[in-house]
Amino acid sequence: MSTAMPPLVLLAVLLAALMHAAWNAALKxxxxxxxxxxxxxxxxxxxxAALLPSLPAPAAASWPFIAASGAIHVVYYLLLAWAYRHADISHAYPLMRGGAPVLVALAASTLAGERLQAAQWAAIGLICAGGVVLTIGARAKTADxxxxxxxxxxxxxxxxxxxxYTLVxxxxxRRSGSPAAYTAWILIFGALGAIAVSWRRTEGRLPAFVLRKPGLVLLGGVATTSSYGIALWxxxxxxxxxxxxxxxTSIVFATAIAALLLRERMTRARVAGAGIIALGAVAMRLA
Structure with missing residues (x-):
């Protein structure tokens, strides 16, 4: 597979990043x-589940990956909620989203047989460095x-x-033959697993919460599905x-949303971190 990224794919991934930042901010x-x-x-x-009837079934070879990803998503949702309960989004989000691509880049070349060019490694480094700068700024802000x-x-x-789950x-x-159906199944498994594991802890409060927050359920669900579906495609x-x-680059969008909607103070570190990540995104396109 070529290491070049077509313009349409670039724009689609940026849209997915925006939607991901938006639903995380809504959760926070x-x-x-x-x-x-x-x-x-x-x-x-x-x-x-609503999309499945109109989609072809994933190929048999992809089902072990669907099961593994669904299990990972269960733990991910619970850790995400726990992290946001104790930390600002400007602290937790950069750590989560900025740390992951380093691990992916280190593992993908071995597991997926991908070889990245030096310029692409540099771009990955810039994006991750920007996340580190944002994290340092967030920690300084909450030092007291x-x-x-x-x-x-x-x-x-x-x-x-x-x-x-990104690697899985x-x-x-790529084995599924149907990226949309693959996405739908892992989200179904992740949702069922998270709710089942947490039902006793919620003490039956989830249905009432859903009735009070139908917009969060609908819009959050659509944003989550669309964001990850685009990424998998x-x-x-x-x-x-x-x-x-x-x-x-969702870190940039999350920082803007945190400042404009969640009223978190925009510091120099946040501006610098967002700029470094944006530079990394440009470098990724030109590499």
């Missing part, structure tokens, strides 16, 4: 991030608050899971590591 804005994460995952599962190691550890664990899905979607058109790194 809720008082109970745990119920919100279950509601969004449930909405994504419903969207996936009782922020312990737990949010950071949880965010880094989530980064490992993101890298894990990058391999699985892009992985059939360009190298997994390149798509994964470019998708992390």
């Amino acid at each position: 804005s809720q008082p109970d991030t745990f119920l919100a994460a279950l509601a969004v995952s449930g909405g994504a599962g419903l969207v996936g 608050k009782p922020v312990g190691p737990s949010p950071t550890v949880l965010a880094l664990m989530a980064a490992v899971l993101i890298a894990g 899905d990058g391999l699985g979607v 892009a992985m059939t058109q360009a190298p997994v590591a390149v798509v994964a790194a470019l998708r992390e």
